[in-house]
Amino acid sequence: MNGSTPSPDLFLARRAAAGHEDAWADLIDRHGRRLYNLALQFSGGREEAEDLTQEIFIRLYQNLRTYRGEVPLMGWALRLSRNLCIDHYRRSRQERKWHRVTEAVLEQLPASGDFEADIQRRQHLEAVYEGLSEIEEAYAEAVLLCDLQGLSLEEASVYMDVPLGTLKSRLHRGRQHLTEVVRDRIGLGRGAGDMAPGTTGGRMPC
Numbered sequence: 001m002n003g004s005t006p007s008p009d010l011f012l013a014r015r016a017a018a019g020h021e022d023a024w025a026d027l028i029d030r031h032g033r034r035l036y037n038l039a040l041q042f043s044g045g046r047e048e049a050e051d052l053t054q055e056i057f058i059r060l061y062q063n064l065r066t067y068r069g070e071v072p073l074m075g076w077a078l079r080l081s082r083n084l085c086i087d088h089y090r091r092s093r094q095e096r097k098w099h100r101v102t103e104a105v106l107e108q109l110p111a112s113g114d115f116e117a118d119i120q121r122r123q124h125l126e127a128v129y130e131g132l133s134e135i136e137e138a139y140a141e142a143v144l145l146c147d148l149q150g151l152s153l154e155e156a157s158v159y160m161d162v163p164l165g166t167l168k169s170r171l172h173r174g175r176q177h178l179t180e181v182v183r184d185r186i187g188l189g190r191g192a193g194d195m196a197p198g199t200t201g202g203r204m205p206c
Contacts, residue, residue: 007069009067009069009072009073010067010068010069010073012026012027012073013027013064013067013069013073014064016061016064017061017064017065017067024061027073028057030074031073031074031077032053032057034074035053035056035057035077035078035081036049036050036053037149038078038081038085038149039052039053039056039081039085039088041144041145041148041149042085042086042088042089042144043088043089048088052084052085052088055084056077056080056081056084056085059080059081059084060077060080060081063080071158074155075154075155075158075159076158078151078155078158078159079158079159079161081159082159082160082161086141089141089144090137123186124182124186127181127182127185127186128148128178128182130185131178131181131182131185132144132178134181135174135177135178135181136174136177138170138174139170139171139173139174139177139178140174140178141160141170142156142160142167142170142171142174143171143174143175143178145159145160146171147171147175153167153168153171156171
């Protein structure tokens with residue numbers, strides 16, 4: 001860091017670590033929803049996501065004193081939560097092959113106003129989640145973070161603790177493998193190759 005004035009993130013973390021409840025509340029207000037959404041993607045259910053989010057909050061609070069401001073606080077919190085998320089994902093990975101995507105995840109989809117289109121999008125999303133359990137974990141994680149959770153490439157690389165180039169490679173391969181699986185599941189022909197294996201059929205968000 002340059003100069004002697006800490007960044008807003010570092011200042012907030014220092015105050016929260018020192019026991020200032022207002023700083024901790026501000027930190028949760030800023031980042032809590034994104035951490036919950038991340039937990040929901042990795043756990044799949046609302047109750048499990050709430051439990052995982054609490055685990056993440058506890059770990060975050062316990063480690064605030066070690067934050068040095070080298071990366072944005074959200075990226076640092078994501079990296080800190082990775083092992084917890086991966087543990088939950090591995091426990092549920094096999095179950096995802098047999099169970100439908102929960103309503104908690106489906107509720108995150110914005111309605112288009114076209115009932116038939118919304119049903120089709122849900123069916124595609126279910127195929128995506130089922131397909132994630134069939135591709136290599138590193139690739140599935142990259143797709144889950146960028147294409148389903150909406151993290152930027154930079155945030156995802158911090159979270160996975162890999163160089164940006166490695167993250168891009170994993171994301172590219174994950175999309176390719178997942179697209180093949182999804183095609184088989186929902187009966188798409190090869191001409192549908194431009195459709196993202198996410199929820200909209202448009203360009204990937206990362």
